[in-house]
Amino acid sequence: MTSISSLGSVIEIGTLNTSSFPSIINAYSKANIIIVVDENTHDLCLEYLITNFPDLERAEIILLPNGEENKVMEVCMQVWNAFSEYGFGRGDLVINLGGGMVSDMGGFLASVFKRGMNFINVPTTLLGMVDAAIGGKNGIDLGPYKNQLGTINNPKGVFVDTSFLNTLPEKEFYNGYAEMLKYGLIKDTSLFEVLKDFKKEADFHRLDIIERCIRIKVAISDNDPYEKGERKLLNFGHTIGHAIEGYFLAKNPVDHGYAVGLGMCAEAYISMLRGLLSKDSFQRIQALLAKTYPIINFSNQDIDGMIALMYNDKKNESGKIYSVLLSDIGAATYHNELSEKEIFDSFHHLSMLSTSLN
Template identity: 40%
Template sequence: MDSITYKNCKIHFNTTCYTAINAHIQQHNFSKIFILVDENTHTHCLPLFLEQLHTDIAIEIIEIESGEIHKTIDTCVGVWNTLSDLDADRKSLMINIGGGVITDLGGFVACTFKRGIAYVNVPTTLLSMVDASVGGKTGVDLGHLKNQIGVISDPDMVLIDPNFLHTLPANQMRSGLAEMLKHGLISSDAYWQKFQELSALTLADLDMLIYESVIIKKNVVDEDPFEDGIRKTLNYGHTLGHAIESYFLSNPNKTTLLHGEAIVIGMILACYISTELTNFPKALTDSIKTLFISYYGKVTINKDEYAPIMELLKYDKKNNHGNINFVLLEAIGKPKIDCKVDNDIIIDAFEYYAS
């Protein structure tokens, strides 16, 4: 697969990843290399990566705890202090090996430490390969509110090696697949149709679908790097999806949802709202709901939980001037941004999901 370039960042695939990172290290005279992992990627992914890394530069491993709950400023402070204690300087390189939590937080740490050091992202989950790998969004959560603190800053390169996917449990694979399904809904019916028989997909199919998903997001980000217009379409399903994810994360009586699990619910709700407001065909909404629930199951959201979830919408990053802005669909591959939605329709959408 050919490498993909956007702005000053290169995205490499498969064995090209290791040729590229070794050449990059050789060319740039880095003083030290710091590798950020969590306990899972430390065990399952780091050994594979280090086998392919050829350098005499000193390497330090920094481990943080896994999970969205640790995607916080407090974790950043711990990593910043560790970098300082280990004599990191502005010529250091940081390599983030993990899912979206690691690449988001690690990127934020790198681009703020000493006003910015070089970093490379090595996404190891399907979600991070097709989503966090492109676009330069870094940052952390503010309490249970997702991605409230951060900057847009591109890594030197992104290395996508699907061999890391063999270490993932099934629910993490499904979580990543949700973003690929989203790419189909917002970009093209041809790409969407490739997911209609999920059980028939092979690993070879997945390799190519990952590549296509990265290109879809890359093309959007190239056109709108700072989310002033078309890049907002990448948030399809995320307005309510993030609110649901935050609610479940903060409520001790609920089982925490993976990002993709929450976004799937958000996409079903957005399809229903699209049928009501932008003439998206009802039959398509029904078929999408059926497909998603057959693969992800249905999550119980009680009527008395609608209001606290909707209250969280005010923290959505697409909002402006006090307005909550939704991304809706007029057709598959034809999204519409900055849509205003009445609370009554949102409640009807929850009822539709539950029915």
């Protein structure tokens, strides 16, 4: 069992049975315990939890509908009404059992209800384990704008047990993989080199690599929990990625990691256009991302729509669009203002790439 402390909370990596999870459950033996799940984690993950911890049989289960389109206020209102009817209070415990959608929304539900209930995250997707469950950002979307409503509030604990990955569909590993590549690209060249050779499913279960990613996220977010500076680095690929995800959400949804994969390719392209990143490094990054994430052929109308979304993204200020750019594989800078032309060119580049790959 590896234990990492992060701003008053603990992140434990290993099996739930050997972690401090059972003692947390014990500590709430006289309180209500609420387990938040979505439809898939209800069917595929809840039984493992309850079989291993029979005390949880008494827990109230809050079932969220699956998917990003449900990470919205309307669903929160229904859950808060249920919390209120059950009489839950600040002394109770919320367990978020799911991927990033469940931990983002469950963390927000718990943080806001009665000004803050205790919560812990048990991530069940690779993306949740290496990223979403860690660092205290909770929130929901507002129309096409990602994570516009939220809190920064660390869970009491995060318990990373890779047994949950046994039921994860293959495509979901690539959602987590995008965020793992991001850590390599912004901070750790040798991590990128290991990740680029990932081929089989067992690679994605590697605890050493999962731990390495978590340590990068914790080091950055603990230094700058409110994203005044260095934490912005974690947004690499997300200025453009969030616009892709938000724009297509109501039409033809693109998963978070897949959108970030394309966003990283576009932002690496802009880094190269500016002469910050060498052509050779860009080609290596593009080759990996283009073979992993399906490239979209964007129309001019799509590009206009995505640029309009970027202006309202919370990462941007005073009517300007900012992004993280790479100066090397493993080195990045934040707070780079992008021009509309650069963004246009990067989308056109992706579109041309999609044509040449087909």
